[in-house]
Amino acid sequence: MKRLISTSIIALAVSACSTYSEAPMDAAIADAAVTDEAAAFEPAPLSQLVAEVDLPYDKFVLDNGLTVIVHEDRKAPLVGVSVWYDVGSKHEPKGKTGFAHLFEHLMFNGTENAPADWFEYIQQMGGTDTNGTTNPDRTNYFQTVPTGALDRVLMLESDRMGHLLDAVTQEKLDNQRGVVQNEKRQGDNNPFGLLRYEIFENLFPKGHRYHHSTIGSMGDLDAASMDDVRSWFTDHYGPNNAVLVLAGDLDTATARAKVEKWFGDIARGPEVNHPAITVPTLAESKTKTVTDQISTTRLYRMWTVPGSNSAESVPMNLASSVLGGLSSSRLDNALVREDPVAVSVSSFNFTMEDAGVFIVQADVKPGVDPEEVAAKLDAQIADFLATGPTADELERAKVSTMASVIRGLESVGGFGGKAPQLASGELFMNDAGYVERQLSQMAAATPDQVGALARKWLSRPVFNLVYNPGERTEGGENRGGAITGPDSLADIAQANYCAKESCDLSGIATTMQADRDTLPPLEPLTGLDFPDIERATLSNGMQVYFAHRDAVPTVSVRVEFDAGRAAENADTLGTQRLLLSTMGEGTQRLDSTEYAIAQERLGASVYNGFDADFTNFSLAALAPNLAPSLELLAETIRQPGLRANVIERERSQLLNALSSELKDPNSIADRTARQLIFGSHPYGLPSSGLGSSARLESLTADDLRMFHDKWLRPDNARIFVVGDTSLAEVTALLEASFGDWQAPATAKPQRNYDVAIPAPDQRIVLVNRPNSPQSVIYGAQVLDVRGRDQDITLLSASNEALGGGFLARINMNLREEKGWSYGAGSGVGNAFDRVYYGVRAPVQSDRTGDSIAEIRREITDFTDNRGVQPNELERIVNSNMRELPGQFETAGDVLGGLVNIVRFNRPDNYYETRAELFSKLTAAELDAEARRNLDEGNIVYVVVGDAEVVEPQLESLGLKVEVIEPQE
Incomplete structure (x- = not known):
């Protein structure tokens, strides 16, 4: 269930949502000091955003x-x-x-x-x-x-x-x-x-x-x-x-x-x-220290707090946002920017129905004494409790939350759309429209109210949890239970429900029974109406592609550059990642705190990233704030700050991220497999864009500037816009923010795909990760297919029978039949140059060898003997035809489709023709496509697991086995 300014417990368990920025000032001074700069981006009033949330039912x-x-x-x-x-x-x-x-x-x-x-x-x-x-x-x-x-x-x-x-x-x-x-x-x-x-x-x-x-x-x-x-x-x-x-x-x-x-x-x-469930209070503060395969010490401070059924939960959500949730939060300013003793900090208010957990965490900067960080973390929490939030901090927390809710309501279902919002309100509060009441309560919250509640709940005894790097001292096999209460399901039913012998349920039925002998027929299904693609050209030659969507008052923008990991090689890898990390922390005019505040006041999110072939800067904006949001996006791209202290801080964070990557089983598998099958080709580089620690440590501001000037230039870019605006309006705004940006005189750079790919050499590479209760299996082969020239629709469709979905053979075998895995499957990578086929299966460690044998058997049987079967063809055809409207429900979905049409030079009606294409598919076509491209004998298998447990299982597979340790 979606909760305002909160996170799921699974997200808390496996990763931390951290923010990184820079500002040489404390939070109170920052509120005053940034006013002049941030005011240049004038937002719509909060009342206008509240009015946008209308969920009648x-x-x-x-x-x-x-x-x-x-x-x-x-x-x-x-x-x-x-x-x-x-x-x-x-x-x-x-x-x-x-x-x-x-x-x-x-x-x-x-x-x-x-x-x-x-x-x-x-x-x-x-x-x-x-x-x-x-x-x-x-x-x-x-x-x-x-x-x-x-x-x-x-x-x-x-x-x-x-x-x-x-x-x-x-x-x-x-x-x-x-x-x-x-x-x-x-x-x-x-x-x-x-x-x-x-x-x-x-x-x-x-x-x-x-x-x-x-x-x-x-x-x-x-x-x-x-x-x-x-x-x-x-x-x-x-x-x-x-x-x-x-x-x-x-x-x-x-x-x-x-x-x-x-x-x-x-x-x-x-x-x-x-x-009745109460919110317990610890008798006294307690501290526990554990070890795990992590990169640096993490400190936690935790308290129980009211649940979502309490009027106090919304103000506590705001308190967590101001303290450590916003990019410009108190903890970020103090411990990451001003006095960088932590590589990341954050706070969460995880609310269940009857109680919640308020969590503050800090990842210690390597080389810094954890005790020093603990003292400074506690001092900041104490200061926040003493002073409470400022009016400006609270306003930014409110706007950020409003923007998140508005964006979520574009979907009718899923995890965070309209249906779950209505359902959670009705189930827990007997008020389906409770989200609107929550937002009104949030808008009315005052600094005094939020500060008083934070003091009430966070001044109680605290649970201090310290995670140190090292081998685990215990696993999870015997964890997760330990409840005491009624001894059986019958007892709990007797205690919490009416006594069964006195409940006469036999005659309760409100209508005649419906006919369930056959499935109801499907009524005529409406085909996909992909939005019209409109085009414009800025005065500097930048191409603009636009699609109108007005379901919610938001606009999504992407500025895409032909670069990606293919703009780097093994010797330079890490340059782009450090550059983009630094660019996300301010501009020449705005330092990190000012930059974060500007986004928060606008309810906007500016972010960047890259894949194998393209580098992107994206903007999620509220339509009423589109003009200033685009100004901020343009300033981000064109005028990066690249301040020395920010570079150093981001370098430390990325070194820590690299260390974490080398301990995570999925990241280890990805890094290893890419290098094995692609060699020196750009696609052999880790998908994270992080190479070696030595490279990260050697990068200078000049290196970053050179990459920026070489690759991030207007003649190497295009702009995509989808949302509640018009081509005329957005073109005028883009002209104002990008139109005078001129390309340098040097020739436009070209990505280097002309690198030989190693000949297939099937084997198993076992990466030793002791004490792993599961093994991650990752098999891959490079195909003789180039994405920029060939449409992989048929190959991907064929793979839907083998490994491309829940009902595919690999998953049904390892999960539904054997019960050895929570989920397994395969896919075809849609890259601009060489396409690859990959199969992934996390399995219980004692079944690693058996699982590889089953994967090999499934692939070989599919390509050599038993291709797509009639029931599989029916599912492939029907699902691909009928899912099309659902695949493009949101502006973000449309943006992704628009980008693919332009990237791969597809016709504007490309997705609208997919239904007809699938309606005519035959099993023979799909079989031929699979046999032409897939060859189990060319797959290299990477296994990340406990070598002592796994290696003996691999002997019977008849493949060469190499055992290695995780490496950069």
Whole structure:
């Protein structure tokens, strides 16, 4: 569920959202000092942004208790369907931790009247944004479908709610148990992967509903039985314990008729009486130190705080933003810019329904004493509690939040669109429009209110957690449980619901039963209407490509340069990454703090990046603030600050990032595989753009300036714009900000693709990473295909049967049949020059050899014996035809499509012709494409895992095995 200025606990566990900037002044002085500079970018008033958030809805409740919310949005022929059940891991009894999440997996494995895998039906109807998630408070299921598929998806969702149990078998339970256990291993295997256990086990006492992790313990997962499945379904999955949201291309009358037809005959479940959950306070402050395979010491400060059902949660969100969430936050200014003792700092307010966790963290700059950083971190927190936020800090936090909410509401479904916002408000607050009330409350919050609440909650005893680099002293196999409470699912049902013997549920049905013998037919589906592409040329020759979208008042801009990693080589790698990092920290006129404040006041986000072939500067702007936002984007590109102290700070951060990369199993696999198959070709460089520490340490300001002047020039760029504006307006604004930018007299640079690629040499390269509960398998081969000349649509379509989706053979084998992996698959890289084929499979370590054998068998069988089968062809054709509207729902989606059309010189109607192309596909065409390009004998396999465990498993595979250590 999306929460304002917060993060998911998984994100907290595996990575830190950090901000980096520079300002030689404390926060209070900064507020006054930057006023003159930042005022040049004049934003629209906050009241105008609040008014932009309008989420009207209708609500009705069926006789069986199902609450239904309907929101009409006619921008596209799509409906977001979201079903939220009021049950999560906090409802689990003793000995059954992880069961709510395990049950969520079982809901995707077929029902009594629709026995196939859930994704089979969803892909056939063209569904997108499909998933299910579990957290401590709720379980949800969602997808966005074409309007013509609404009856079918409602039949399927209602069948999950009312007709599941006879389809659940012991085999399915055992399989999904293995999948979930591998999901647990996969999370645990990452740096900071055990953080989720430390948070809950130390802040919430045993017996508290939030004491254990949602993923649960291995022992409890092993103990889950078929009786548990039946009890969990009966006690928690009744319609009266659920909220159904339909958001999109429909009206309430239509929605009511369809929902009553498919859900009305489902019997009520037991009535729910949720146990009271308190916000605990530690008896005294506590400190714990752990070690992990990380690059530098990380310091945490944590407190329990009110949950999302409290009026205090919104002000606490604002407090976390001002303290360490904004790019211009107090902690950034003090510990990263003014006195750079940390490479990154941040704060989060992670809110669950009944309680939350306020987290402050700092990554110690290598070479600095952690005790010194700890003292300075605590001093900054104390100062914030003493002074509270300034009015300007609070205003910037509000605008940044508003902008994020507005952008999210462009989608009707998914993780953060309209349907989940409506569902969460209704489920937790009995108010589907609660997001609007939250924003109004946020707009009205004062510095005194926010400061007082921060003092109230953060002056209590604190949990100090210190993560030091080193080998782990324990794994996650025995973590995640340790709850005490009712001894069984039956006991918790007896305690929290009506006594079963007194609940007469047999006669409750509000309508005649719907016909479930056959799937409802798909009504005619509307084809994709890709926005018209308009073009203009600035006076300096820069080409502008524009598409209009006005679903929300936002504008997305991308300035793209022909550069990317192909502009570097092994000797220069790191130059572009350091340059872009520094360019993101200010301009010649604005230092880092001023630059961050300018974005925050505008509700804009300016960011940069690169892939193999292109370097991009992007802008996410609010339409009312487009003019000043474009000025800021142009200043960023044309007038980089490149201040010496910023370069040094960014260098330190990237050295730390490189060290982290060399400890992360997925990054290790990527670096190793690219170098093995591409050699000295630019595509052999690590995708992160980081080469060696020696190169990073040797870079100078002159090196950065030379790269900027050589590659980032107007005759090497094009501009893409999508959003709520017009070509005339945006061209005039771009002319004002970019039109006088002239190309230098030197010749335009060219990327160097003329580098020999090593001949295929199949082998297994095992990268030793001791104590890894999982192995990451990464196989790859370079294809004789060049993306700039050849359309890879057919090759990618063919791979959808082999490894390109959930239902593909590799994933179904390793995940759904064997239970050895949380997810595996393969794909075709869409690069400008040489295309590659890659297969990736994180698997439990004791099945590494078996998994490679299965991958090899699947690929060989696909290319040599059993190509695309009739059912696979039907799925490939239908999904690719019917998913098109959903693939271009948002302005960001359209921007990506627009860029691809221009990059690869496609016709303007390229995506509109995809449906016809797929409708005529044959299995013979797809088979020929796969056999022409894929050769299992040319694949090099990289395995990142514990060599002591893995190496003996590889002996029987008949391939040469090399064992190496991680290296730059």
